[in-house]
Amino acid sequence: xxxxxxxxxxxxxxxxxxxxxxxxxxxxxxxxxxxxxxxxxxxxxxxxxxxxxxxxxxxxxxxxxxxxxxxxxxxxxxxxxxxxxxxxxxxxxxxxxxxxxxxxxxxxxxxxxxxxxxxxxxxxxxxxxxxxxxxxxxxxxxxxxxxxxxxxxxxxxxxxxxxxxxxxxxxxxxxxxxxxxxxxxxxxxxxxxxxxxxxxxxxxxxxxxxxxxxxxxxxxxxxxxxxxxxxxxxxxxxxxxxxxxxxxxxxxxxxxxxxxxxxxxxxxxxxxxxxxxxxxxxxxxxxxxxxxxxxxxxxxxxxxxxxxxxxxxxx
Amino acid sequence: xxxxxxxxxxxxxxxxxxxxxxxxxxxxxxxxxxxxxxxxxxxxxxxxxxxxxxxxxxxxxxxxxxxxxxxxxxxxxxxxxxxxxxxxxxxxxxxxxxxxxxxxxxxxxxxxxxxxxxxxxxxxxxxxxxxxxxxxxxxxxxxxxxxxxxxxxxxxxxxxxxxxxxxxxxxxxxxxxxxxxxxxxxxxxxxxxxxxxxxxxxxxxxxxxxxxxxxxxxxxxxxxxxxxxxxxxxxxxxxxxxxxxxxxxxxxxxxxxxxxxxxxxxxxxxxxxxxxxxxxxxx
Amino acid sequence: xxxxxxxxxxxxxxxxxxxxxxxxxxxxxxxxxxxxxxxxxxxxxxxxxxxxxxxxxxxxxxxxxxxxxxxxxxxxxxxxxxxxxxxxxxxxxxxxxxxxxxxxxxxxxxxxxxxxxxxxxxxxxxxxxxxxxxxxxxxxxxxxxxxxxxxxxxxxxxxxxxxxxxxxxxxxxxxxxxxxxxxxxxxxxxxxxxxxxxxxxxxxxxxxxxxxxxxxxxxxxxxxxxxxxxxxxxxxxxxxxxxx
Numbered sequence: 001x002x003x004x005x006x007x008x009x010x011x012x013x014x015x016x017x018x019x020x021x022x023x024x025x026x027x028x029x030x031x032x033x034x035x036x037x038x039x040x041x042x043x044x045x046x047x048x049x050x051x052x053x054x055x056x057x058x059x060x061x062x063x064x065x066x067x068x069x070x071x072x073x074x075x076x077x078x079x080x081x082x083x084x085x086x087x088x089x090x091x092x093x094x095x096x097x098x099x100x101x102x103x104x105x106x107x108x109x110x111x112x113x114x115x116x117x118x119x120x121x122x123x124x125x126x127x128x129x130x131x132x133x134x135x136x137x138x139x140x141x142x143x144x145x146x147x148x149x150x151x152x153x154x155x156x157x158x159x160x161x162x163x164x165x166x167x168x169x170x171x172x173x174x175x176x177x178x179x180x181x182x183x184x185x186x187x188x189x190x191x192x193x194x195x196x197x198x199x200x201x202x203x204x205x206x207x208x209x210x211x212x213x214x215x216x217x218x219x220x221x222x223x224x225x226x227x228x229x230x231x232x233x234x235x236x237x238x239x240x241x242x243x244x245x246x247x248x249x250x251x252x253x254x255x256x257x258x259x260x261x262x263x264x265x266x267x268x269x270x271x272x273x274x275x276x277x278x279x280x281x282x283x284x285x286x287x288x289x290x291x292x293x294x295x296x297x298x299x300x301x302x303x304x305x306x307x308x309x310x311x312x313x314x315x
Numbered sequence: 316x317x318x319x320x321x322x323x324x325x326x327x328x329x330x331x332x333x334x335x336x337x338x339x340x341x342x343x344x345x346x347x348x349x350x351x352x353x354x355x356x357x358x359x360x361x362x363x364x365x366x367x368x369x370x371x372x373x374x375x376x377x378x379x380x381x382x383x384x385x386x387x388x389x390x391x392x393x394x395x396x397x398x399x400x401x402x403x404x405x406x407x408x409x410x411x412x413x414x415x416x417x418x419x420x421x422x423x424x425x426x427x428x429x430x431x432x433x434x435x436x437x438x439x440x441x442x443x444x445x446x447x448x449x450x451x452x453x454x455x456x457x458x459x460x461x462x463x464x465x466x467x468x469x470x471x472x473x474x475x476x477x478x479x480x481x482x483x484x485x486x487x488x489x490x491x492x493x494x495x496x497x498x499x500x501x502x503x504x505x506x507x508x509x510x511x512x513x514x515x516x517x518x519x520x521x522x523x524x525x526x527x528x529x530x531x532x533x534x535x536x537x538x539x540x541x542x543x544x545x546x547x548x549x550x551x552x553x554x555x556x557x558x559x560x561x562x563x564x565x566x567x568x569x570x571x572x573x574x575x576x577x578x579x580x581x582x583x584x585x586x587x588x589x590x591x592x593x594x595x596x597x598x
Numbered sequence: 599x600x601x602x603x604x605x606x607x608x609x610x611x612x613x614x615x616x617x618x619x620x621x622x623x624x625x626x627x628x629x630x631x632x633x634x635x636x637x638x639x640x641x642x643x644x645x646x647x648x649x650x651x652x653x654x655x656x657x658x659x660x661x662x663x664x665x666x667x668x669x670x671x672x673x674x675x676x677x678x679x680x681x682x683x684x685x686x687x688x689x690x691x692x693x694x695x696x697x698x699x700x701x702x703x704x705x706x707x708x709x710x711x712x713x714x715x716x717x718x719x720x721x722x723x724x725x726x727x728x729x730x731x732x733x734x735x736x737x738x739x740x741x742x743x744x745x746x747x748x749x750x751x752x753x754x755x756x757x758x759x760x761x762x763x764x765x766x767x768x769x770x771x772x773x774x775x776x777x778x779x780x781x782x783x784x785x786x787x788x789x790x791x792x793x794x795x796x797x798x799x800x801x802x803x804x805x806x807x808x809x810x811x812x813x814x815x816x817x818x819x820x821x822x823x824x825x826x827x828x829x830x831x832x833x834x835x836x837x838x839x840x841x842x
Contacts, residue, residue, distance in 0.1 A: 056404050058411070103586045110347050110403050114536055115585045121533060122578035129571045138571075176703050176710040179692070183700045186689040193649070193687075194701040195675035195757045204707055235529060239415045246408065251691075277525070278423035284416035291409055292398060 003174070011170075015163050019156070027151035034151070034223065036264035037158035041165055041216035043244035043256030048169065049097075049209025051250040052178070053202055054185030055104050059116030060241050062100065062123050063210050065232045067093040067217030069127065072144045072227050073134050082145060082222065090214040097210025101203055108188075124233035140228030147222045154223055161219055162257075165212055170253040172208075181205050182251050236280070243287040249297030258299055263287075318445035319562055325447065325455045327558030329516060331551050332458030333531045334538035335465060336509035338550045341539050342482040343502040346403060350391055350410040351535055352528030353417040354384045354510025359518030359527065360421055361511070363430055373435060380515050381508045388507020392500060414528060421525045429524035435515070454516035461509065466547055478502060530574075537577045541584045556580075600663035602627050602761040602792045603648070603679070608657035610643055610816070617643045618654070619817035625761060630783075630793035632807035632824055634800065636836050640816035641796045642684070645763050649681050650674050662760065676705060678760035684769055686746035688738040688753075695720045695734050697749055701756030719756075727752040728778055744775030751782060761792040768799045776802055800828065812836070 071089035074080040248259025358380040366376035436449040469475035480488040542549030561573040603625040610618035646652040650671040727748040797803040810824040820830040
């Protein structure tokens, strides 16, 4: 694991800086950052599952939704304490990850993406009709216990969670495991030909991705205090996650984080001019252009700019 | 019973029309165009704008909708699909992003709320206890006419045969002098046109809304996946399977469950038999 | 006697087509065997069956006496068979060292996480196939066809094989690259590696092999030294496009 002191210095500076943030910015901005934090968690988890292995999932809200609904139902309908509900939710999400993994044994590429899309639509419809007394049916649930009061605490919780996930995933993906997972995305046959069981590696990626998605989904629902099927199992939500990971930079941990913050703030800055869903017109347009002309993402753009700057300084 | 059969036939005809344009592109270019639902949305909104806001005659409205669909189809091919040069997953991702962008564009122009389309052909007819609007009847008849037309076009005309050739073996077709870029252009144009027509009828069957592209896209995906690559007969058969399943679920179980079997069908077929039930590698 | 590779009565049918027709042969330890035959004779299909990329219809494949026909591809690699491809399949966004790293990894997720990559061994393998220290950070898009083949040889070597299957190692190479790859194979033969080599370039193949097997329509039509095999009437007929 090629770790240098400056890596940790950067992480420490980033975490320290962010934790000091509530002293300087308004609670409105803090709320925006809370969303960015959760989006970053979702994007990181999508990247572990799809970005690295190349098994593009269009059904990520399926996983997040399992986590969110499990903890919402347990706490609201059965009065189970959050400290038991959230771990159960994460476990259920990992079972969901296992379900998503089964088709990956047989199909890949476009077909796999479609199956996952079908999974998301399927659970969207099932949630509304099966036991609406538990799920709240089409209207969803509200009054789910929240963990924090106010923007400040919400920010501290969401950022700590995001930073812990990001740092641990960053460390994990810097090991040979990260190399092996990325290798699957580049050429799965060659990974098998190198004597590695790609089935086991993919299973690990799917379970880890689901773990992170479940954790994020569960905490997110305890931040919002409400849940609605259309807001969750929605192509627009999937689109936001996907775009954050894609334009940030696939197969990295920092990329999806960067993408999530970039997009959340872009949306926020557009709000005064375009208050509704039409903001996605600009947001999506930028995402499409970036994806088509810089498929490696903004992280790559930054590092290339940095290289050029270094060259200029040294020459 | 008669009601179920009649409703099933009507809905299935519409579904076959919806899926047709998607099938063509998938067969000729092996590309899953997730912005396909947007053609329906654009067709529906253009028709709505011209006939109900400007008062243009309906037939002109339909024609202009098809023109708009065709142009959008060609633009997507030129500006997006061709640039990505056969990277199927990238095409899928970017057409999905595009679909959301187009949805936002519609919100920008027409607002978020859904719109009711006036019946294209006013009037109803009672058949065996079932009430059938002339609009949906017209939609079914027109989709059958179009489907037969496409079938003949592909079998009998020079261009249609060239499309068949490209769909079977793009390289071989190129060697025998077929300009596959031209064939692709034509296919994307036809696909956009078909999508827009389907959109006008689909919107009159349900309603116009910025998110109306999702449901027909899923239907088109289901039909193509289950029907197998580019078989026109497969498309027809599966459109009827799905149409009847939806009508039956609505009648017997619950209207909210109508999509559940479609999803299960997609998942089941893709996992068990990825080539589809009628998986022939030709049109 | 256990051999690095022992194929017995191997049959592979694709629908009505027999791609491998009751094939039996043995590759002895430390020997290098050429597998020749005209286009479509079924050479690559044999490789694919040995690696488990295609399942045979019937027959047995043994590595040092151990039946491997039921194992997955990755398990076969860990049992000591490894192959290269006619069109190299590197990991596109990784540099040479990282490409080799994948071959060196243990098939155990916990060890992947806790252990560190063996940078010395990675470099040693890269240099042993003829890369220079300046090449190590290059990615496949910066490499020539010859370099890509070297990279694939290095990654294959990293899995510590007891037999290597080389598929059309000389295809698409310049004359000087052919010489480099040939030198590399000769060096490895001297070190005791066992080879099964497919090549169209019989001239380049000639010094690489101890013996040869000729197949046509999936069946063995001759075996012996390469000269003997090439002198065989059936072999000549098959190369001339006759019905064999």
